[in-house]
Amino acid sequence: MPVPDIVIVRDTPLSGEALGELVRRFFEDMVKYVVDLEREVLAVGGELHADAEALLLEDGSRQEDLWGANYYPGLGREACIEFTSLINIRPSQGNRSMLIEDPILCERVRKITERLVGRGEALS
Numbered sequence: 001m002p003v004p005d006i007v008i009v010r011d012t013p014l015s016g017e018a019l020g021e022l023v024r025r026f027f028e029d030m031v032k033y034v035v036d037l038e039r040e041v042l043a044v045g046g047e048l049h050a051d052a053e054a055l056l057l058e059d060g061s062r063q064e065d066l067w068g069a070n071y072y073p074g075l076g077r078e079a080c081i082e083f084t085s086l087i088n089i090r091p092s093q094g095n096r097s098m099l100i101e102d103p104i105l106c107e108r109v110r111k112i113t114e115r116l117v118g119r120g121e122a123l124s
Helices: 016-026 049-058 103-116
Strands: 006-009 031-036 041-045 066-071
Touching (some): 006 049, 041 103
Antiparallel strands (some): 006 041, 031 066
């Protein structure tokens, strides 16, 4: 069964095969994703973080709970997540740049990412 362009990942981690397909489909070395910190789900894939964000909003997420990042397989735990996205620019929530500035939010994004996507392992 083909993998859709954007996949919502809930309880079961994304398979390495599906992750590899999403990485190669758009950017070849990384995949964009959006995490819902309250529901602890994420949407992986697509050309824009806004596309994954829209899918999560349709699925019942609240805007203020969504944060975007990029995942780079093969770079190991410390380097695999880039906490940068246009959807992160939220002056009303104290985040004035594309980078998630709050280290507590970054750690929450990291924990959900590690549970549902990976810890920077190489694709097989």
